[in-house]
Amino acid sequence: LGHAVRVLGGDTSVLTITPRKIDSYIAQRRTEGAGRSTILKELTAIRQMLKLAKRAGAYHGDLSTIQPPGFSAKYRPRERFLSPDELAKLLATLKPKRAAQVCFIVATGSRWSESVHARPDDWQGDQIRIRGTKTELARRVVPVLEVMRPYLAHALGALPFSRWSNVRRDLQDAAQAAGIDPVSPNDLR
Numbered sequence: 001l002g003h004a005v006r007v008l009g010g011d012t013s014v015l016t017i018t019p020r021k022i023d024s025y026i027a028q029r030r031t032e033g034a035g036r037s038t039i040l041k042e043l044t045a046i047r048q049m050l051k052l053a054k055r056a057g058a059y060h061g062d063l064s065t066i067q068p069p070g071f072s073a074k075y076r077p078r079e080r081f082l083s084p085d086e087l088a089k090l091l092a093t094l095k096p097k098r099a100a101q102v103c104f105i106v107a108t109g110s111r112w113s114e115s116v117h118a119r120p121d122d123w124q125g126d127q128i129r130i131r132g133t134k135t136e137l138a139r140r141v142v143p144v145l146e147v148m149r150p151y152l153a154h155a156l157g158a159l160p161f162s163r164w165s166n167v168r169r170d171l172q173d174a175a176q177a178a179g180i181d182p183v184s185p186n187d188l189r
Contacts, residue, residue: 001045003029014053017046019065026068036072043067080187082106082180089178090171098170100158105188107152108142112167112185120159123152 007025008017022043029039047066053059082090087106091099104115110130117131123144132138144152164170167185175183 001042001049003034003042004046004049014050014059015061017050017059017066018061019068022046022066023068026071040067040072043071078184078187080181080183082183082187086178086180086183089180090174090183093174093177094170097158097162098164098174100155101161101164102171102188103151104155104159104161105185107144107148107155109189111138111189114138116161118155118159118161120156123156128152 004025007028008021025046026039026043029042034042043066047063050059050061050063050066054061054063087102091102094102101115104110104118105112108115108128108130110118111132111134113134114130114132117133119131122129122131126144127141128144130138130140130142132140171184172182175181
């Protein structure tokens with residue numbers, strides 16, 4: 001809600017937040033260069049705040065009018081995945097511990113955040129425990145396919161993984177150095 005506080009004003013009463021004020025907010029955020037998905041996230045936070053205010057009896061507006069009709073992020077999931085050749089090229093350009101973490105994600109299909117919480121004793125025979133927290137079903141045990149076991153074995157030597165603060169940038173740089181299309185942490189899954 002940082003941008004909302006800045007644009008709407010920190011002393012703005014929830015009672016004054018109207019569709020017209022939200023339209024002005026969106027217009028300003030667009031002129032500042034914010035993307036549709038970013039603005040949508042901000043509107044979601046504003047709507048959630050107003051929902052809590054409504055529950056407390058402090059807001060009486062219609063929540064359904066806060067987001068303009070048809071306003072969406074137009075999100076389309078990427079369909080990128082690495083071929084075995086691309087993966088080999090990418091791994092060759094990464095530092096060993098970073099390559100190990102990439103191997104873990106590829107071998108297990110885990111999310112980036114789940115790879116951060118991986119521990120050596122999570123692998124038990126032909127299964128691995130994934131320490132997920134993003135969704136109700138994120139904490140799970142998954143089978144490790146035979147073809148993925150060498151990648152997982154490589155990853156286990158580096159567990160637990162150290163902090164990797166610029167993973168997106170580093171993967172972009174590594175992909176460029178490897179001569180392959182850009183790749184994100186999610187593409188590794």
